[in-house]
Amino acid sequence: MTALTELATDILSFLKEFITITMDIWQHGFMGIPIARYLAAAAILLFFLMLRRTVVQWALQRLKNLSQKTTTRLDDEVVASLEPPIRLLPIILGIFFALRFLELQGAAAEFSEKIIRSMVAFMIFWALYSAIPPIFRLFDQIKERIGQALLDWTQKAVKIAVMVIGAATILEMWGIKVGPVLAGFGLFGVAVALGAQDLFKNLISGILILTERRFGTGDWIHVEGVVEGTVEQIGFRSTRIRRFDKAPVFVPNSRLSDNTLTNFSAMTHRRIYWVIGLEYRTALDALRRIRDRIENHLLQNEKIVNPPEVPLFVRVDRFSDSSIDLMVYCFTRTTIWGEWLAAKEGLALAIKAIVEEEGASFAFPSRSLYIEVLPETEKPQPFIPPVTQGNAP
Numbered sequence: 001m002t003a004l005t006e007l008a009t010d011i012l013s014f015l016k017e018f019i020t021i022t023m024d025i026w027q028h029g030f031m032g033i034p035i036a037r038y039l040a041a042a043a044i045l046l047f048f049l050m051l052r053r054t055v056v057q058w059a060l061q062r063l064k065n066l067s068q069k070t071t072t073r074l075d076d077e078v079v080a081s082l083e084p085p086i087r088l089l090p091i092i093l094g095i096f097f098a099l100r101f102l103e104l105q106g107a108a109a110e111f112s113e114k115i116i117r118s119m120v121a122f123m124i125f126w127a128l129y130s131a132i133p134p135i136f137r138l139f140d141q142i143k144e145r146i147g148q149a150l151l152d153w154t155q156k157a158v159k160i161a162v163m164v165i166g167a168a169t170i171l172e173m174w175g176i177k178v179g180p181v182l183a184g185f186g187l188f189g190v191a192v193a194l195g196a197q198d199l200f201k202n203l204i205s206g207i208l209i210l211t212e213r214r215f216g217t218g219d220w221i222h223v224e225g226v227v228e229g230t231v232e233q234i235g236f237r238s239t240r241i242r243r244f245d246k247a248p249v250f251v252p253n254s255r256l257s258d259n260t261l262t263n264f265s266a267m268t269h270r271r272i273y274w275v276i277g278l279e280y281r282t283a284l285d286a287l288r289r290i291r292d293r294i295e296n297h298l299l300q301n302e303k304i305v306n307p308p309e310v311p312l313f314v315r316v317d318r319f320s321d322s323s324i325d326l327m328v329y330c331f332t333r334t335t336i337w338g339e340w341l342a343a344k345e346g347l348a349l350a351i352k353a354i355v356e357e358e359g360a361s362f363a364f365p366s367r368s369l370y371i372e373v374l375p376e377t378e379k380p381q382p383f384i385p386p387v388t389q390g391n392a393p
Helices: 004-029 037-048 053-070 073-081 085-104 107-146 147-171 178-184 186-195 197-212 252-257 285-298 337-357
Strands: 220-222 227-234 240-241 248-252 261-263 270-278 313-318 324-331
Touching: 004 037, 037 053, 037 085, 053 085, 053 227, 053 337, 073 107, 085 107, 107 147, 147 197, 186 313, 197 227, 197 240, 220 240, 220 252, 227 248, 240 252, 248 252, 252 261, 270 337, 285 337, 324 337
Parallel strands: none
Antiparallel strands: 220 227, 220 261, 227 240, 240 248, 270 324, 313 324
16 A cells, blocks of 8 residues: 555656646747747637638728729729739738737847838838739820830839849848948959840940831731841840741840841832733733723722822833833832732732733743744754654654
């Protein structure tokens, strides 16, 4: 009995010691904060996460109601762009209240303060970054004067600036001075600049292209010996051009800035220039009628532009080796290739009908051989092809 009593006493003593340790850990926990506070902080964070959808919908609805009171659509688009950053707000609030409830001290409190400030700064700059596209739609009215590509470049530059300033702001909160870091990279930057001369040259060339408005997205351009096709994107270093065989070509901006470039999309009208050869046996009156009828057809054709807006000529041009050449020179109203081909086809059919109705014919390259004297004893013999041995052809 004595041994059992001592054993029971020891077990009770150990149990009390275990309970004391457990209570001490529960009361002091990690960094002197009771475990109950950590559980309560986790519950606060979970509560905000559960209410996240409701809070976000309520906040967005309030903002939409305010934006609908105005006549402009700018605020509506800005509110729509702010939805992703606003979804981060309940999470930040949950972390903020949870950390405040923990009542951290010393280095832990300082660390938690930096976290909260960094998250708030991230949300603010994210909202600014998201609001840039709808804000830039305000400049649609001057897009025709400065060009869509230049607007796109400016928008990208502003986005990069917001990202850089936001990153610098967050780094400053953590005690990282951006100025000395940039100064420390000065020599490295010089070395990089020396090795990236082509990059800066193409960047400056791209700026010149946009400011001079040589071409824009969607334009059909031709650079002799370089490329011909449709411009898809003007980048900081190169321009993506889609050739007519649908293959993309990435051309450095310096090649497009330094070389002679033809922008076919900038044409006001599209030219048709033909030289039509008529036979030499065409009568003079028929030649005049053909010329006049073609000219009248051009003047009455709605697809053809009339003088004095553009020149229009139908004239007997010259006497060629095998034909009398009639020049047709005019411009179509459209500059679209498919519509221009249709207008040109219609004109070709009309000219053929006019020539045939006047009893004339189109000439083709030919050569005549005249024999003035042929001896009587030498009569021309018909040509008989030789028969090969074996199987005859």
